[in-house]
Amino acid sequence: MILDLSFYFALFVRRLPYFLILTVAGTAVGVGLALTLPPTFQAEARLVVESEQIPDELAASTVRTEASEQLQIIEQRILTRDNLLEMANRLNIYANREAEEGEPLRPDQIVSDLRERIDIRMRGGSRRGTVNATLVDVSFTASSSALAARVTNEVVTLMLEENVRMRTGVSGQTLEFFEQEVARLDEELARRGAQIIAFQESNKEALPDSLEFRRGQLAAAQERVLQLTREEAALLDRRQGLVTVFETTGSVGLLAPEARQNLTPTELKLRELEERLASSGAVLAFDNPRLRVLRAQIEALKEQVAAEAAATAGVTTADQKSDAGLSLYDLQLADLDNQLEFVVELRSEIEAEMELLLATIEATPANAISLDTLQRDFAATREQYDQAVANRARAETGDIIEALSKGERISVIEQAVPPENPTSPDRPRLAIAGLGVGMMMGLGLIVLLELLNTAIRRPQDIVQRLDVTPLGTLPFIRTRVDRVKRRLLLITILAFVGVAVFGGMWVIDNYVIPIDRLFEAILERLPNINFSIPAQDS
Incomplete structure (x- = not known):
C-alpha cells in the first residue's frame, strides 16, 4: 500500500x-x-552541618544523632501546625490575600500552602563509605521577593534554634538521667552496706574471717576437757583410795611430827605400814597380794599395840585415836570433793563453750554464703555506681560542649536575599x-x-x-x-x-x-x- x-x-x-x-x-x-499569572519569587539560603569542634578522643558529645536524621527531625518540628500558623500570623504572610477576599483563610489552608511552598533539601553526607559535607538548601516561594527572603530567613532561624534546643535538650536529659542514676545507686550502695554491717553484727560470733581462730579455741577447749577428765579420774581414784584406807585401817595414816614423838616403836611401825597401804591403795587394786600382806601385817601390829597399851595404861584410848583419825579423814575427803566439784563445774563451762563454738562453726558456711552474696551484690552495685559516676562526668562534659556550641552544629553559609528576578x-x-x-x-x-x-x-x-x-x-x-x-x-x-x-x-x-x-x-x-x-x- x-x-x-x-x-x-x-x-x-x-x-x-x-x-x-x-x-x-x-x-x-x-x-x-x-x-x-502573577510573578513569584523564590529566595534561597544555604546551611552546612559542621562536625564536632573538639576531637572525640579528648571530649565527646553525648548527642549521637546522625546529621540526616537530625535534619529530618528538625524539619518535621518546624513544619508542625502550630509553628506554621504562628509564623504566618507573625510575618503577615497572607495579609493581602485576606484583604482581597474579605475573610481570613482557614488554618488548614494556611498550613497546607506553607508546607508546599517551604522547600528543605539536603545534599552530601556519608554515602557508600564516602564522607562529604552535609549541605541544606532552604527556600520559600512568594509573590514578593522581600517576603520570600524574610520567610526563608525565618525558617533558617527556626532551624538553628531548634537544632540548639534539641542538642542541649538531649545532653541535658542525658546528664539528668545519670545524676538520678548516681543518686539511686548511692542510696542502693548505702542500703547494701547497712545490710552487710547488720549481718556482721548479728552474726559476729560465726563469721568466716574468725573461723580458724574459733577452731583453735575449740581444739584448746577439747584438750582442756581431756585434761580435766584425767584430773577428775585421778581425784576419784585418790578419793576411793582414801576411803579404802580409812575403812581398812580406821585412820588416814597421816600424823604430824609432834605426834610421832609420843608413839612407841610398834605404833610407829604400824603408822608406816598404814601410810604405805594408803599410798599403795591409790595405785594397786584392792585385792592385790601386796595389799593383802600389808593388811595382815597391820592387823598383827594392831593387836601388838593393843596389848602394849593395856599393859602400860597409856593416856590415849582407842576411841580417842579413832575420833582423831576420823576428823582428819573428813577434812581430806571434803577437800577431794571440793576439787572434784570444781573440776566438774569447770569442765561443764568448757563443754558449754565448746557447744557454742561448735554451733558457730557449723553456722559459718551458711553465713559465709550469705555474706558472700551480700558482698557480691555490694560489689556489683559499687561497680554500677562507679560506672554511673564516670558516665555522669562524661555527660557533664558533653552538656558543656553543647552549651558552648562546640559539638556538631548547623551554620549558615549564605543568607537568603530578595531575588531581583522572578523565578x-x-x-x-x-x-x-x-x-x-x-x-x-x-x-x-x-x-x-x-x-x-x-x-x-x-x-x-x-x-x-x-x-x-x-x-x-x-x-x-x-x-x-x-x-x-x-x-x-x-x-x-x-x-x-x-x-x-x-x-x-x-x-x-x-x-x-x-x-x-x-x-x-x-x-x-x-x-x-x-x-x-x-x-x-x-
Whole structure:
C-alpha cells in the first residue's frame, strides 16, 4: 500500500480552519496565562552541618544523632501546625490575600500552602563509605521577593534554634538521667552496706574471717576437757583410795611430827605400814597380794599395840585415836570433793563453750554464703555506681560542649536575599506551551473528523467500495469571491477566538477568581500532576 501524501495534505488544507482556530485558542490561553499569572519569587539560603569542634578522643558529645536524621527531625518540628500558623500570623504572610477576599483563610489552608511552598533539601553526607559535607538548601516561594527572603530567613532561624534546643535538650536529659542514676545507686550502695554491717553484727560470733581462730579455741577447749577428765579420774581414784584406807585401817595414816614423838616403836611401825597401804591403795587394786600382806601385817601390829597399851595404861584410848583419825579423814575427803566439784563445774563451762563454738562453726558456711552474696551484690552495685559516676562526668562534659556550641552544629553559609528576578512563571515557555497544545488539539480534531467521515472523497474509495473504475474526476472549483469570503470568515473567527479567550481570561481574573487561584483549584482535583502555582500573599 502506497501512502498518498498529497491526499492527506489536501485533507489537512481542507481542515486548516479548525487547526488554526484551536491553535490560536491554545496560543491565546498560553499568552494569556503568561501575561496574567502573577510573578513569584523564590529566595534561597544555604546551611552546612559542621562536625564536632573538639576531637572525640579528648571530649565527646553525648548527642549521637546522625546529621540526616537530625535534619529530618528538625524539619518535621518546624513544619508542625502550630509553628506554621504562628509564623504566618507573625510575618503577615497572607495579609493581602485576606484583604482581597474579605475573610481570613482557614488554618488548614494556611498550613497546607506553607508546607508546599517551604522547600528543605539536603545534599552530601556519608554515602557508600564516602564522607562529604552535609549541605541544606532552604527556600520559600512568594509573590514578593522581600517576603520570600524574610520567610526563608525565618525558617533558617527556626532551624538553628531548634537544632540548639534539641542538642542541649538531649545532653541535658542525658546528664539528668545519670545524676538520678548516681543518686539511686548511692542510696542502693548505702542500703547494701547497712545490710552487710547488720549481718556482721548479728552474726559476729560465726563469721568466716574468725573461723580458724574459733577452731583453735575449740581444739584448746577439747584438750582442756581431756585434761580435766584425767584430773577428775585421778581425784576419784585418790578419793576411793582414801576411803579404802580409812575403812581398812580406821585412820588416814597421816600424823604430824609432834605426834610421832609420843608413839612407841610398834605404833610407829604400824603408822608406816598404814601410810604405805594408803599410798599403795591409790595405785594397786584392792585385792592385790601386796595389799593383802600389808593388811595382815597391820592387823598383827594392831593387836601388838593393843596389848602394849593395856599393859602400860597409856593416856590415849582407842576411841580417842579413832575420833582423831576420823576428823582428819573428813577434812581430806571434803577437800577431794571440793576439787572434784570444781573440776566438774569447770569442765561443764568448757563443754558449754565448746557447744557454742561448735554451733558457730557449723553456722559459718551458711553465713559465709550469705555474706558472700551480700558482698557480691555490694560489689556489683559499687561497680554500677562507679560506672554511673564516670558516665555522669562524661555527660557533664558533653552538656558543656553543647552549651558552648562546640559539638556538631548547623551554620549558615549564605543568607537568603530578595531575588531581583522572578523565578516563575516562565512566560515564554507558557506561550510556547500554549501554541504547542493548540496545535496538538488542532491535529487531533482533524484526525477525529476524518475518522468519523465515511464519505467517498477520491477514485480509490469508489474502486474499493463499489468495485467500479471511474473514467475521470472533476474537482470542486471555488471562485475568487468564495475564496476571499472564506478567508475573511476564517480571519474573523480567529480574531474572535483570540479576543474571546483573552477577554474571558481577563474577566475571570478580575471579576470571578484570579487565574492562579483557578489553577490551584484545578490542581487540587488533579493530584497526580506535579505542578503548583504559589498562592498570592503579601
